[in-house]
Amino acid sequence: MIKNIFFVVLTAFIICSCSDTKGKRILGESVGNINNVKVVLDKDQWEGTVGDALRDILADPVYGLPREEPKFSIDQIPTASFKDFLRKNRIYIQIVKADSATVTVVKDKYAQPQTGIIVSGSNQEEIANLIIDNEEMIVNTLKDQELVANQRRIKKALKNTDSLVKSFGARIRFPNAYRYAFQEGDFFWIRKDLKRNGNMNIIVYEIPLEVIDKDTLTIKNIIRMRDSIGGSMIPVDDGRFITERAFSPYLQETQIDGKFAYETKGTWEVDGRYMAGPFVNYAIRDEENNRYLILEGFIFSPSQDQRDNMFELESILRSAKLR
Numbered sequence: 001m002i003k004n005i006f007f008v009v010l011t012a013f014i015i016c017s018c019s020d021t022k023g024k025r026i027l028g029e030s031v032g033n034i035n036n037v038k039v040v041l042d043k044d045q046w047e048g049t050v051g052d053a054l055r056d057i058l059a060d061p062v063y064g065l066p067r068e069e070p071k072f073s074i075d076q077i078p079t080a081s082f083k084d085f086l087r088k089n090r091i092y093i094q095i096v097k098a099d100s101a102t103v104t105v106v107k108d109k110y111a112q113p114q115t116g117i118i119v120s121g122s123n124q125e126e127i128a129n130l131i132i133d134n135e136e137m138i139v140n141t142l143k144d145q146e147l148v149a150n151q152r153r154i155k156k157a158l159k160n161t162d163s164l165v166k167s168f169g170a171r172i173r174f175p176n177a178y179r180y181a182f183q184e185g186d187f188f189w190i191r192k193d194l195k196r197n198g199n200m201n202i203i204v205y206e207i208p209l210e211v212i213d214k215d216t217l218t219i220k221n222i223i224r225m226r227d228s229i230g231g232s233m234i235p236v237d238d239g240r241f242i243t244e245r246a247f248s249p250y251l252q253e254t255q256i257d258g259k260f261a262y263e264t265k266g267t268w269e270v271d272g273r274y275m276a277g278p279f280v281n282y283a284i285r286d287e288e289n290n291r292y293l294i295l296e297g298f299i300f301s302p303s304q305d306q307r308d309n310m311f312e313l314e315s316i317l318r319s320a321k322l323r
Contacts, residue, residue, distance in 0.1 A: 030090040030111035034146055034308050036073045040082045041095035045124060050095055051076075053128040057135040062307050063250050064265040064278045069307040071139060087111070090149055091142045095127060096120045103134045105141055113152075115145040150315035164188060168206060169323040170293055174316045178202070187233050198277075198301030200309055202316065205229060206291045212262070212283060219251045222264050226281060226296065230268075239270040243279075256295075257321050260285045268298055277301065278310055282317050295320060 032038075039046075039054055046054075059070040077086055082094070087110035098120035106116040117138055121127035131138070157176045165171050167186050174190065181201075182189040190202040207229075212221045227242045234241040243249060249266030262283040269276040279298035286293055297313030299306050 027108060027110070027112045028088065030114045031085075031088045032090040033073070034150060034311060035071070036075065036089070036091075037142060038075050038077050038082075038086065038089045038092040039095075040077050040079055040092060042079055045095055045127075046076050049124045049128040050131070053131040054093065057131060057139060062310070064267060064280070065306055065310070066267060066276060066278065069305055071307075072142065089114075091115050091145050093117045093119065093138070098122065101126050101130055103130055103137070113145065113148065115141060117141060146311070147315055147318065150312060151319055154312075154315060154319070164204060165323075168204065168293060169289070170204075171321045172202075172204070172295070172316060173319040174202065182233075182235075184233065187229070189234065194301055194304070194309070196301075196304055198299065198304065200313060201298050201300070202313065203230065203234070203294075203296045203298075205233075205294050207294060209285070209287070209290055209292060212292055218262065219249065219264070222251070222262060222281065222283060223249065225294075226264075229294075230296075236270050236273070236275070239272040239275070242269060242271050243267075244269040244276060254282075256282060256284050256318055259322065275300065278306055280310065280314055280317070282320075284320065284322070286322060293320075293322065 037058060039058075041050060045051060055074070058072045058074050061068040062071055079095075090111070090113065092114075094116060096118055099122055101121045102118075104118045104120070106118055108114050109116055119127055119130055121130055151173070154173055154175050159174050159176050159178055161171055161173070163180070163183075167188070175192075178190050178192045178200075180188065181191040186205055188202075188204040190204070192200045194200065207225060211225055212218060214221065223243045227240075231240040231242050244267040247267055249264050251262060251264050254261050254263045262281075264281040264283070266279060267276055268279045277299045279296060281294065281296040284293040284295065295317040297310070297317055299309055299313070301309065
């Protein structure tokens with residue numbers, strides 16, 4: 001009797017499950033290297049003004065790297081070839097000839113997670129102008145998808161961060177490949193060694209609000225702060241870890257965990273030595289605790305590409321959650 005009841009319940013569950021998914025497409029998982037975008041258009045478009053516009057916005061150099069690297073790696077695919085496995089790429093831009101000029105964001109059409117951008121127009125000039133006029137939206141939309149993808153990968157093998165929670169009331173997600181290299185008081189230095197050459201680094205500390213907010217010279221105050229604390233806490237031989245003097249860092253406003261933050265990107269150097277590399281610094285305004293929480297990532301990896309490693313650091317720092 002019990003077996004018969006179990007069989008009836010199991011059968012009912014299967015029938016309900018089938019009816020729930022009936023009519024729904026089951027999407028496979030998306031694929032693709034980080035910051036690799038497929039652009040779907042025909043050869044004449046790729047070699048014309050549309051291709052020029054796409055290269056202008058996608059291959060624009062990343063700010064703050066010691067040598068030029070494009071924002072995205074680009075693979076061009078003819079329209080007729082965009083099917084089967086090629087449709088699984090996590091981010092893509094598709095050019096479509098149509099009567100109306102539009103830019104449309106499409107989510108999870110062929111795989112998940114996936115972001116596609118469809119640019120439609122009646123001729124090459126119209127489409128190219130659409131691409132240029134919507135550069136910020138297109139780039140940010142693709143970058144947001146890649147940020148989420150990177151954070152999903154990072155979550156697969158997380159390092160214990162209880163010590164950061166105890167010291168700062170903040171949790172940051174980073175992989176087991178990183179190690180705690182140095183801690184003194186409320187200053188943490190976290191490091192990952194790179195296989196080829198060099199290392200990736202994260203530093204975490206806090207400062208009173210007035211250090212940055214004491215006047216309107218925000219960027220100068222941030223540079224002075226990181227030169228003072230980084231210069232005294234990051235151990236280097238025969239020099240100090242400082243912001244490179246030859247290039248002005250880039251400053252913009254952003255949000256992390258719903259809180260206002262300054263994002264500063266630039267190049268660090270060791271004063272008096274031939275050592276330098278890129279950095280990204282987030283100063284998160286935490287008014288409840290009268291502080292800025294400082295999260296910084298920097299790389300030392302001479303003669304190596306650094307775009308995707310810097311993007312990993314950004315993904316880690318932007319995962320911060322404050323209590």
